[in-house]
Amino acid sequence: MISETQKWKAGERATAAKLLSPKGLFKKGRGIVLGSILPVVLLIAWELAAKAGLLAPHLLPAPSVILEKIMSMYRDGSLFGHVSITLTRVFLGFAIGTGAAVVVGAVVGYAKTAEQLLDPLFQAVRSIPSLAWVPLFILWMGIGEPSKISLIAVGVFFPVYLNIVAGIQGVDRKLIEVGKIYQLSPFQLTKRIILPAALPSFITGMRSGLGLGWMFVVAAELMGASEGLGYLLVVGQNTYSPDTVIASILLFAVLGKVTDSVLKWIEYRSLKWQDSISNQA
């Protein structure tokens, strides 16, 4: 036993030291530097090419022009309005879609009968392309917020639902038996074994759901909106201003990345127990 413990502790010291050493920090910094070489080179080349007149400004303006566009929207206050309305739509749709998926997915994953009853229907509905919903939702709910948020919720629902069902059905029978040895009730079994065991695939589902949420918000805002980043795309197209279009594409990219990072951080925090490559200390 003593040798076992010492061996382990020695291993721990070694990895902790590796992480804190200048070499470890250098390694991390190196990743960031390596990852940004290509984008920076491309940006500089783009800027130079635009300045040299190689790129037509009415098709592809220089990065500095796009940045200036974003700054001017920030100064006149319209940037905040567009970003916040789009974020609100995504957030509400995401919350509604995820909430519904948790409830339905838990029932379908847990009860065989519910799966046989509901799953074929959901699988069929899932294969409908997202844009096909737009006219129907507008007919049903008008052009206002409810139709947009419903569309996003539908988009978020399916990946979350599929992953929850897969997660619950994939729970190791051996762990469930541990719960049965201690005579846990079905409710306790769900709470103490099934849900924690299904958490990794639930979070995976949320991340791909969020990605689809961003896709669907563009669809919703393209169809008819008076504010939002998708609306900016339409305005840019109609006024022949590529800087507006690219600026809003850029903002979508940034927002999508930031919101995904938040989920990734939650994933990291709540799945520290996982024995995976990314968790190797």
Next chain:
Amino acid sequence: MLHINRLKRTFNNNQAGFQNINFSVDKGEIIGILGTSGCGKSTLLRVLSGLDPNYEGKISSKDGNDNIGMMFQEPRLLPWLSVKDNISFGLEKEERKSNKYQTYLDLVGLSGFDQHYPKDLSGGMAQRTAIARALITEPEVLLLDEPFSALDAFTKMQLQDLLLSIWQKKQTTMLLVTHDIDEALYLCDRIFILKGQPGEVFAEVAVEKPKPRTRGDAYLSKQKAHILNLLNVEKKAAGDEQ
């Protein structure tokens, strides 16, 4: 304290499982169940633990207490719980928050590892945690299903000694399923040898030597030869049938 009467559980048209099992276990006894694979010994433990309710026959315990602990071949720790929470898993909600786990953590020699996750444990340490988890509810009977068969020889011996020292402290009644004759002779007071498909108790071997015993003791070697002989008989019988 545990009586088993004409217990039967078979699968595949009576081709597997066990039947006609009768025995009783006294308090504080360690019973070994030895047999070649496929004779239903793990199924027997699954029935006794309540995991498999489709059996015939009668299982009765004197106190009517169905508090049973079970250890499997794998540790089966919950990967999202720390060692501390894994050990406390079988307790009631209030007790889970207490530091009752500390006694058992120390008992299995894992002091200081309470905050670690299972992924950071070696096989032996994980199995120690599983022992602590099985013991913390103070079970009437502890069922062990080949608990050390996946471990290396040294860790295995350490854990067998650990189990014995726990038995000396707590006098826990144990039912140990194993295919390791040395392990059964080292730990058990009585050994039931299961044979056949479905398996039946073919012989009972009493190990009349006080514990702790010395590994490779002359008496144990003699008993081992006896058991091997019993198992060989089975082989010959099978050969005769063909």
